[in-house]
Amino acid sequence: MATIPVVAQRAPRELTLSRFVALSVGGLVAFFGVWWLLAASGLVPAQFLPTPLAVAEQFVTLTRSPFVGYTLQQHLASSFGRFALGFGLAAAIGVPLGLAMGWFRVLDAIVTPLFDALRFVAPIAWVPFAALWFGTGIGGPVLVIFSGAFPPCVINAYRGAKYVEPRLIEAAQTLGASHARMIVEVLLPASVPSIVAGLRIGAGLGWQSLVGAELIVASSGIGYLLVKGQSNISTAIVMSGMIAIGIVGFAIDVLLRMLERRINRRRGR
Amino acid sequence: MTGGQARGSARASIATLSQTGRGRRAAREASEGLWIGVATFGVLFVAWYALTTLTHTISPGRFPAPAEVWDALVQINVTGYADARLWQHVLHSVKLVLLGFFAAILVGVPLGLAMGASRAFEAFVNPPFLLLRPIPPLAWIPLAIVWLGLGDAAKVLIIWFAAFVPAVINSYSGVRTIEPHLIEAARMLGVPRRLFVREVLIPGAMPMIFTGLRLSLQACWTTLVAGELIGAIAGLGHVLYQASLDIFPAMIVVGMASVAVTAAVMTVALGFLERRAMPWRQSR
Numbered sequence: 001m002a003t004i005p006v007v008a009q010r011a012p013r014e015l016t017l018s019r020f021v022a023l024s025v026g027g028l029v030a031f032f033g034v035w036w037l038l039a040a041s042g043l044v045p046a047q048f049l050p051t052p053l054a055v056a057e058q059f060v061t062l063t064r065s066p067f068v069g070y071t072l073q074q075h076l077a078s079s080f081g082r083f084a085l086g087f088g089l090a091a092a093i094g095v096p097l098g099l100a101m102g103w104f105r106v107l108d109a110i111v112t113p114l115f116d117a118l119r120f121v122a123p124i125a126w127v128p129f130a131a132l133w134f135g136t137g138i139g140g141p142v143l144v145i146f147s148g149a150f151p152p153c154v155i156n157a158y159r160g161a162k163y164v165e166p167r168l169i170e171a172a173q174t175l176g177a178s179h180a181r182m183i184v185e186v187l188l189p190a191s192v193p194s195i196v197a198g199l200r201i202g203a204g205l206g207w208q209s210l211v212g213a214e215l216i217v218a219s220s221g222i223g224y225l226l227v228k229g230q231s232n233i234s235t236a237i238v239m240s241g242m243i244a245i246g247i248v249g250f251a252i253d254v255l256l257r258m259l260e261r262r263i264n265r266r267r268g269r
Numbered sequence: 270m271t272g273g274q275a276r277g278s279a280r281a282s283i284a285t286l287s288q289t290g291r292g293r294r295a296a297r298e299a300s301e302g303l304w305i306g307v308a309t310f311g312v313l314f315v316a317w318y319a320l321t322t323l324t325h326t327i328s329p330g331r332f333p334a335p336a337e338v339w340d341a342l343v344q345i346n347v348t349g350y351a352d353a354r355l356w357q358h359v360l361h362s363v364k365l366v367l368l369g370f371f372a373a374i375l376v377g378v379p380l381g382l383a384m385g386a387s388r389a390f391e392a393f394v395n396p397p398f399l400l401l402r403p404i405p406p407l408a409w410i411p412l413a414i415v416w417l418g419l420g421d422a423a424k425v426l427i428i429w430f431a432a433f434v435p436a437v438i439n440s441y442s443g444v445r446t447i448e449p450h451l452i453e454a455a456r457m458l459g460v461p462r463r464l465f466v467r468e469v470l471i472p473g474a475m476p477m478i479f480t481g482l483r484l485s486l487q488a489c490w491t492t493l494v495a496g497e498l499i500g501a502i503a504g505l506g507h508v509l510y511q512a513s514l515d516i517f518p519a520m521i522v523v524g525m526a527s528v529a530v531t532a533a534v535m536t537v538a539l540g541f542l543e544r545r546a547m548p549w550r551q552s553r
Contacts, residue, residue, distance in 0.1 A: 015388045023392035031397035048416060109302035110309050120532035121525045122491040124498060128513035128521045132331060148491065152484060159480065197442060201435065201484055205491070208405030212495045215407060223408075230411035238411045242404050249403030
């Protein structure tokens with residue numbers, strides 16, 4: 001660090017690959033080192049914090065022998081199916097709605113108060129009605145996931161459309177663009193970074209809502225595995241479940257992050 | 270009066286005219302928006318009344334009628350429900366959310382700004398952050414219960430986690446969306462680091478940070494309700510839990526509405542802060 005001029009530290013500068021790898025590995029080593037030290041030294045009882053290795057062993061065991069009826073992969077598959085349906089619906093409805101709200105003032109005036117009223121109802125608060133209306137199979141959790149993923153999709157598309165440079169809008173209006181062309185060719189491209197950020201957050205919240213829904217009402221899925229692990233007072237099973245949730249969530253995030261990078265690169269960022 | 274003066278005053282009066290015209294149009298649009306909003310709620314309420322009380326298209330077991338919701342609201346305010354009155358539940362929930370929310374901002378925003386400003390710091394912090402980040406706050410509930418028990422400490426920990434992740438991500442991408450010209454100009458002018466952070470980094474990242482805070486607040490409520498649904502002695506989530514045990518749809522609606530109203534009040538407060546913090550940014 002000492003050889004780098006002070007000024008260069010202020011702005012994001014690309015690192016060399018070797019430095020990037022060294023720093024990343026250093027971060028991981030520090031994280032697992034502290035965890036291992038806390039667990040292995042007996043500072044924290046093993047019942048509360050098993051060592052990383054013990055958790056890894058438990059994880060492998062869960063993928064081979066079924067726990068509460070299914071193996072880890074089967075739990076994940078049933079969770080992911082619910083997630084894909086709920087998130088897909090939220091994105092397909094939310095993004096166009098947000099863009100249209102950013103352009104048509106009447107739609108904005110109709111939807112915004114309703115949306116503001118509904119979006120503060122925490123997705124988990126839909127659990128009682130979800131169970132009452134759709135049951136605990138696939139419909140109930142999908143409603144909860146949808147209500148988690150929907151607001152970020154709408155808000156970010158809306159804010160993206162609202163904060164488009166007025167010059168662009170005026171130019172398009174001067175050239176006689178129709179409403180549809182304005183939304184598709186001016187607002188949509190200009191707010192893509194905001195929309196993708198919204199999709200990423202929506203996917204995260206949707207996945208979170210899924211876990212919450214499964215903690216409370218489900219008889220399969222990864223959230224159910226967590227609850228059963230907790231009632232067996234097995235920290236290792238709970239942590240294995242959390243890791244599995246993390247891996248799937250991470251995979252979803254990486255896909256959307258790749259999309260974001262590609263879009264930003266094409267836009268010259 | 271010379272010709273020049275006449276032209277000048279004419280120009281001035283045209284300017285005033287167009288200004289008041291614009292002001293009037295904006296005011297008209299605002300009041301139109303208000304009326305459309307009120308009308309929407311009016312139409313929905315009439316539809317609700319017609320579908321439940323008048324025609325019984327929706328059975329009371331699935332969704333309550335307006336009168337039932339009113340009775341439930343009176344009950345929780347006068348005699349109390351789930352061991353406390355409504356304001357006591359609200360106060361309990363708000364206290365927990367604010368604690369977790371502000372603790373998360375204090376840690377998350379500086380971390381996100383630092384990650385955005387320094388590639389080296391990002392490379393070091395990102396791997397563990399990426400490992401922990403995809404684990405939803407709700408998935409920490411079982412672990413938090415094992416670690417901290419069923420009390421308020423476990424809920425504050427989970428709320429903290431819920432607000433922390435959006436705060437970091439948005440501060441980070443806020444820095445990355447600052448125009449490179451600004452950063453290069455500041456660098457070229459040799460702006461000292463503290464000034465750079467105060468004058469370029471924070472104002473540039475501010476819009477994204479506030480988007481992040483809005484989403485954080487939302488995540489906090491989700492998490493709080495889930496935490497209280499799973500185990501609590503008071504709070505709005507506890508009301509929902511008790512109502513779903515009793516199969517009491519009217520009280521579920523009251524609980525959901527209370528969550529929404531409380532959160533809306535907090536978001537209005539945040540929006541006020543946002544406008545005060547970014548006076549240069551005008552929305553259309």
